[in-house]
Amino acid sequence: MSEQAAIKYIQAPLSAETVKDLRAGDVVRISGYIYTARDAAHKRLTEALARGEKLPLDLKDNVIYYVGPSPTKPGEVVGSAGPTTSGRMDKYTPTMIEQGMRGMIGKGLRSQEVIDACKEHGAVYFAAVGGAAAVIAQSIKGEEMIAYEDLGPEAIRRYEVENFPAIVVIDAEGNDFYKVGIAKYSKE
Amino acid sequence: MREINVSEVTKVVSQLCKDSCYYLPEELLAKLKASIDTEESPLGKEILTTIVENAELAKRKDVPICQDTGLTVVFMDIGQDVHFVGGDLYTAIHAGVADGYVNGYLRKSSVDDPLFIRKNTNDNTPAIIHTTIVPGDKVKITVSPKGCGSENMGALKMLKPADGVEGVIKFVVDTVRSAGPNPCPPVTVGVGIGGNMEKAALLAKYSLSRKVGEHNPNPQYAELEKKLLELVNKTGVGPSGLGGSTTAVAVNIEYAPTHIGGMPVAVNLNCHAARRAEAEI
Numbered sequence: 035m036s037e038q039a040a041i042k043y044i045q046a047p048l049s050a051e052t053v054k055d056l057r058a059g060d061v062v063r064i065s066g067y068i069y070t071a072r073d074a075a076h077k078r079l080t081e082a083l084a085r086g087e088k089l090p091l092d093l094k095d096n097v098i099y100y101v102g103p104s105p106t107k108p109g110e111v112v113g114s115a116g117p118t119t120s121g122r123m124d125k126y127t128p129t130m131i132e133q134g135m136r137g138m139i140g141k142g143l144r145s146q147e148v149i150d151a152c153k154e155h156g157a158v159y160f161a162a163v164g165g166a167a168a169v170i171a172q173s174i175k176g177e178e179m180i181a182y183e184d185l186g187p188e189a190i191r192r193y194e195v196e197n198f199p200a201i202v203v204i205d206a207e208g209n210d211f212y213k214v215g216i217a218k219y220s221k222e
Numbered sequence: 223m224r225e226i227n228v229s230e231v232t233k234v235v236s237q238l239c240k241d242s243c244y245y246l247p248e249e250l251l252a253k254l255k256a257s258i259d260t261e262e263s264p265l266g267k268e269i270l271t272t273i274v275e276n277a278e279l280a281k282r283k284d285v286p287i288c289q290d291t292g293l294t295v296v297f298m299d300i301g302q303d304v305h306f307v308g309g310d311l312y313t314a315i316h317a318g319v320a321d322g323y324v325n326g327y328l329r330k331s332s333v334d335d336p337l338f339i340r341k342n343t344n345d346n347t348p349a350i351i352h353t354t355i356v357p358g359d360k361v362k363i364t365v366s367p368k369g370c371g372s373e374n375m376g377a378l379k380m381l382k383p384a385d386g387v388e389g390v391i392k393f394v395v396d397t398v399r400s401a402g403p404n405p406c407p408p409v410t411v412g413v414g415i416g417g418n419m420e421k422a423a424l425l426a427k428y429s430l431s432r433k434v435g436e437h438n439p440n441p442q443y444a445e446l447e448k449k450l451l452e453l454v455n456k457t458g459v460g461p462s463g464l465g466g467s468t469t470a471v472a473v474n475i476e477y478a479p480t481h482i483g484g485m486p487v488a489v490n491l492n493c494h495a496a497r498r499a500e501a502e503i
């Protein structure tokens with residue numbers, strides 16, 4: 035769990051092998067395609083599942099980014115697009131992981147249920163640097179509307195990303211780097 | 223008596239909304255830069271470097287530092303010799319917020335009804351307005367948009383006088399520790415002590431409009447600010463809450479007289495993107 039390890043360059047959607055190779059504390063750059071969703075979209079997705087409906091996107095192996103960007107300025111691909119607080123999605127997350135979702139990008143603490151689901155199904159949770167929204171936006175090269183357009187900034191979009199900067203916080207073995215990192219530097 | 227047309231207020235508020243969301247206060251940026259050298263965690267150093275790069279990029283491109291451009295908090299010190307003309311002052315402030323957020327490509331995060339409907343107002347109004355009447359004929363406006371990641375981690379406790387300084391220290395440090403990564407550390411810790419319940423909360427929020435590096439003029443409170451900063455930075459929370467020695471850049475305390483039977487304490491955490499812009503009319 036070295037935090038000085040070299041940067042790992044990975045592709046999304048994530049394969050089972052990629053996930054197995056990731057350790058809590060790893061610094062990564064993600065390239066490929068990821069999907070956006072926050073509270074309102076999660077609510078709709080899980081409600082659709084409960085009704086037995088087909089989802090507007092296949093979650094299998096995909097990474098969901100918890101983000102509600104600022105409006106796009108003319109000439110830009112997206113507005114500022116940093117992570118939002120992940121804990122608000124905890125209630126919906128185990129269901130999504132059961133559906134095959136393999137990665138999440140957000141910021142902040144997750145519940146034990148989410149950690150357990152990561153361990154059981156081989157999923158990972160990445161943190162992006164909260165508030166680094168302008169820098170992060172530079173790694174987003176394309177955007178496509180996928181579903182729930184009426185939700186505005188909360189709609190589900192697909193982002194094409196190149197070297198999206200993130201840090202592995204919860205790995206598929208259930209390690210939580212928030213606990214490890216803070217314990218290491220605590221002087222209390 | 224000095225007459226000020228409220229359209230002037232609209233213009234100034236609109237500009238301050240944009241400025242505060244694009245440009246981090248200079249003294250805060252300098253402090254964040256300096257903390258790269260003192261941070262003990264290598265990953266923490268990298269995160270701080272990213273945070274500084276981000277603020278510089280936002281300034282260069284005139285884009286929001288953070289996508290959560292918050293609820294808009296407006297503090298107004300109004301000289302008692304000012305007479306506003308040309309319309310209603312609060313309507314003028316809201317119009318300024320709407321103009322700044324719509325034309326400045328800032329995110330609209332305000333919902334009308336907090337519980338049942340939760341419909342976005344689509345222009346970030348209404349602003350949260352705090353006015354104070356002061357001597358003179360000037361108007362000072364401070365706009366401080368604040369996101370919910372940090373606002374959600376605030377806390378208020380009605381401490382007893384017997385809890386004393388130790389009680390205050392424990393409550394402040396516990397609040398920062400349990401907030402962990404959520405308020406996007408390094409944070410500024412705003413503390414309001416005294417008054418009553420709503421006064422303490424307001425003092426905590428108001429203390430965040432202080433410049434980083436300035437202390438409470440009362441030496442005992444200034445000492446406590448320094449001590450709290452030291453203790454908060456021992457929690458190990460660190461940049462982005464991933465461990466490190468830079469959990470906060472400042473602790474600001476404001477205090478007010480209170481009842482013989484009470485000692486309310488409020489803690490309001492602000493993220494590293496502690497946005498603030500001010501102007502005088």
Ligand code: SF4
Pocket residue numbers: 116117118164165166288289290291368369370371372404405406493494495
């Ligand atoms: S806490 Fe602050 S920096 Fe973090 S996402 Fe919210 S507004 Fe942005």
